[in-house]
Amino acid sequence: MSLRLRIAVETPQHSGLAGALDYASDQALAPGTLVRVPLGRREVCGVVWDPADEPAPTDAGWAVKPVAAVLGGLPPLGPSWRRLVSFAAGYYQRGLGELALAVLPPELRLLDDAALERRRRRKRRAATAVEADRPPPLNPEQAAAVAAIASALSAGDGLATTQPPPLLLHGVTGSGKTEVYLHAAAQALAAGRQVLVLVPEINLTPQLTERLARRFADRRLVTLHSGLTPAQRLQHWLAAHTGEADLVLGTRLAIFASMPRLGLIVVDEEHDPSYKQQEGARYSARDLAVWRAQSERLPVVLGSATPSLETWQRADEGRYRRLTLAARVGAAALPRVRLVDWNQCPKPKGPPSAIAPPLLDALRLRLQRGEQSLLLLNRRGYAPVLHCTSCGWKSGCPHCSAWQVFHKAERVLRCHHCAAAARVPQACPQCGDLDLHAMGRGTERLEEQLAELLPGARIGRIDADSTRAKGELQARLQAVHAGEVDVLVGTQMVAKGHDFRRMTLVAAVNPDGALFSSDFRAPERLFALLMQAAGRAGRDAAMGPSEMWLQTWHPQHALYAALRDHDYPRFAATQLADRRSAGLPPFASLALLRADARDGAVAEAFLTEAGRQAEARAAEAGAALIAYPAVAPPISRVADTERRQLLLESPSRAALQHVLRAALPDWHALRSQHRGLARWAVDVDPLAI
DNA sequence: AGCACGCCGACT
DNA sequence: GTCGGCGTGCTC
Numbered sequence: 001m002s003l004r005l006r007i008a009v010e011t012p013q014h015s016g017l018a019g020a021l022d023y024a025s026d027q028a029l030a031p032g033t034l035v036r037v038p039l040g041r042r043e044v045c046g047v048v049w050d051p052a053d054e055p056a057p058t059d060a061g062w063a064v065k066p067v068a069a070v071l072g073g074l075p076p077l078g079p080s081w082r083r084l085v086s087f088a089a090g091y092y093q094r095g096l097g098e099l100a101l102a103v104l105p106p107e108l109r110l111l112d113d114a115a116l117e118r119r120r121r122r123k124r125r126a127a128t129a130v131e132a133d134r135p136p137p138l139n140p141e142q143a144a145a146v147a148a149i150a151s152a153l154s155a156g157d158g159l160a161t162t163q164p165p166p167l168l169l170h171g172v173t174g175s176g177k178t179e180v181y182l183h184a185a186a187q188a189l190a191a192g193r194q195v196l197v198l199v200p201e202i203n204l205t206p207q208l209t210e211r212l213a214r215r216f217a218d219r220r221l222v223t224l225h226s227g228l229t230p231a232q233r234l235q236h237w238l239a240a241h242t243g244e245a246d247l248v249l250g251t252r253l254a255i256f257a258s259m260p261r262l263g264l265i266v267v268d269e270e271h272d273p274s275y276k277q278q279e280g281a282r283y284s285a286r287d288l289a290v291w292r293a294q295s296e297r298l299p300v301v302l303g304s305a306t307p308s309l310e311t312w313q314r315a316d317e318g319r320y321r322r323l324t325l326a327a328r329v330g331a332a333a334l335p336r337v338r339l340v341d342w343n344q345c346p347k348p349k350g351p352p353s354a355i356a357p358p359l360l361d362a363l364r365l366r367l368q369r370g371e372q373s374l375l376l377l378n379r380r381g382y383a384p385v386l387h388c389t390s391c392g393w394k395s396g397c398p399h400c401s402a403w404q405v406f407h408k409a410e411r412v413l414r415c416h417h418c419a420a421a422a423r424v425p426q427a428c429p430q431c432g433d434l435d436l437h438a439m440g441r442g443t444e445r446l447e448e449q450l451a452e453l454l455p456g457a458r459i460g461r462i463d464a465d466s467t468r469a470k471g472e473l474q475a476r477l478q479a480v481h482a483g484e485v486d487v488l489v490g491t492q493m494v495a496k497g498h499d500f501r502r503m504t505l506v507a508a509v510n511p512d513g514a515l516f517s518s519d520f521r522a523p524e525r526l527f528a529l530l531m532q533a534a535g536r537a538g539r540d541a542a543m544g545p546s547e548m549w550l551q552t553w554h555p556q557h558a559l560y561a562a563l564r565d566h567d568y569p570r571f572a573a574t575q576l577a578d579r580r581s582a583g584l585p586p587f588a589s590l591a592l593l594r595a596d597a598r599d600g601a602v603a604e605a606f607l608t609e610a611g612r613q614a615e616a617r618a619a620e621a622g623a624a625l626i627a628y629p630a631v632a633p634p635i636s637r638v639a640d641t642e643r644r645q646l647l648l649e650s651p652s653r654a655a656l657q658h659v660l661r662a663a664l665p666d667w668h669a670l671r672s673q674h675r676g677l678a679r680w681a682v683d684v685d686p687l688a689i
Numbered sequence: 690a691g692c693a694c695g696c697c698g699a700c701t
Numbered sequence: 702g703t704c705g706g707c708g709t710g711c712t713c
Contacts, residue, residue, distance in 0.1 A: 009712090009713080015711085015712065016712095018713070020713090021712090021713035022713050024713095037713085038712095039712055039713075040711065041712085044712095060713090063713080064713060065713065304710065386703080672709080672710085
């Protein structure tokens with residue numbers, strides 16, 4: 001007897017094989033079982049999928065091959081996991097098997113039954129007999145939030161018929177969101193459920209990891225993120241899958257963790273762009289968390305001081321329930337926001353100063369008082385471009401439409417978009433002039449200038465360059481915590497997550513860039529970054545009042561005015577009004593079709609035709625859709641490849657989904673008509689357009 | 690994506 | 702005469 005099985009097979013995106021494939025088996029295999037199957041002339045991994053609603057045609061134009069091997073030792077992946085993967089593959093327009101295998105630990109496919117048995121027998125480390133932290137008392141707002149989540153938890157127990165809505169936990173930094181998560185988690189754990197906590201980047205939030213581990217010392221907590229070794233990732237994933245782990249703390253990929261007893265999902269800093277995967281299947285872990293929670297009828301808590309406008313709008317519409325924490329725990333006051341108006345500052349005779357006189361005075365005052373300051377500058381390197389004053393040459397990257405950044409200490413010019421690096425020329429490569437000039441300012445130069453402006457101050461720097469070596473980030477953070485640094489210079493990586501208790505001043509050196517950016521989400525990101533940065537200061541009420549300084553040419557800008565008042569709702573309302581009148585998300589659904597080719601015209605021709613096909617499909621279905629002309633993104637050439645993109649916009653998410661699904665086969669077929677096209681991809685709900 | 694098959698230059 | 706360059710085509 002031979003059974004017919006549907007199997008999600010690891011077929012690459014470009015195969016055009018989106019769904020499950022048919023294979024034969026002489027034994028019945030439960031959906032969710034891992035198998036190896038022949039595909040073409042090789043053998044690949046697959047997951048037994050649910051039988052199709054309609055039986056496969058018997059006269060199919062291919063020979064059905066038998067399953068090659070079964071990994072019987074692993075408990076099958078459950079129906080809720082399969083639903084999530086199915087949904088994500090469909091929504092983000094990727095192959096089912098491609099996505100299914102991409103979100104499983106890579107080591108799993110190497111695991112035969114014998115290896116699995118060895119792993120299972122290996123004695124798991126006994127839980128350390130550490131006394132769990134006693135939870136602190138909650139303030140009334142926190143208690144109300146916990147009660148709301150608790151009622152959603154019991155509603156999700158299958159007893160109630162109503163679905164708990166997603167919960168937006170809106171609270172400024174320091175208002176005690178984490179304590180709400182911990183209490184909610186405790187309740188879910190007490191009910192015998194597992195808890196999934198998502199964070200943007202795990203090494204930026206060691207404090208949350210520690211707090212979870214201490215509070216739930218008697219429970220098994222595992223982490224899931226790309227920094228784990230393959231063996232660790234497998235081990236942690238298996239602990240979640242078998243239900244041995246009670247808590248899973250992870251980055252975006254953890255949204256796909258198989259958790260049979262899942263009872264609560266928390267998405268911390270839900271607005272953070274790192275929740276959107278930027279290559280391969282471009283999924284949003286936050287959006288999938290909401291979908292997964294609805295699908296499994298469990299509560300999801302989205303926490304942020306500056307929620308994404310999508311989330312905020314849904315709360316305004318009543319689709320999400322908003323829980324607000326307005327008070328800062330421990331009576332710590334919010335930092336006072338001070339704007340330095342460059343227009344009011346006397347022009348120095350020499351080159352423009354990095355730090356305006358009033359800010360410099362404020363820094364000196366902190367030095368005298370033995371307090372720490374943080375200066376934020378979102379630009380690493382010494383200077384963004386090297387410039388010849390006599391002929392006008394600039395250090396352009398030979399492979400990209402971008403400047404090579406001057407890294408002084410390393411003595412290299414480095415492109416931040418490709419691997420290209422060159423030694424710093426002694427003389428202008430174009431005219432031979434020796435007077436090469438570093439234009440603009442990066443963190444490395446700011447560090448150097450501060451050393452001159454503040455003699456005797458201990459300056460530290462934390463950015464991707466200074467923390468490249470393993471352990472260097474932790475070492476530098478430790479030095480700051482230990483008080484070995486007076487003034488810390490950093491990129492946005494320090495604005496997130498870390499509490500610096502002795503820090504009483506945070507300054508954004510040059511935040512204006514995002515005010516007039518072509519990226520429609522730039523103001524939202526800037527506001528979130530500045531709010532988050534402001535939250536770094538003044539966490540300790542005993543340190544006295546803290547300040548957030550902004551150096552700007554536009555002190556009247558509405559964004560800064562809202563920031564000065566710590567008024568996120570006002571900022572969101574004005575942004576949402578702009579978005580509504582511009583027909584942008586959350587009032588429209590977007591997808592971006594991207595194409596790369598050596599020759600930009602090839603990518604453009606492909607996109608133009610693909611856009612025409614999409615509009616034809618939309619017309620067929622009576623779906624409202626606009627395909628905009630193909631354009632070059634701000635950095636149009638990277639590593640000698642020209643990039644182009646085409647925006648698809650619809651007032652309806654469902655209509656856009658329908659068109660994408662219908663047009664995808666057209667686009668696959670179109671590829672062969674455009675010789676020289678390197679690759680193409682769809683980005684559903686893109687962050688930047 | 691792999692991994693084929695398929696037609697044109699420098700070697701034992 | 703072959704070994705092999707990577708162009709293009711297929712995978713239940």
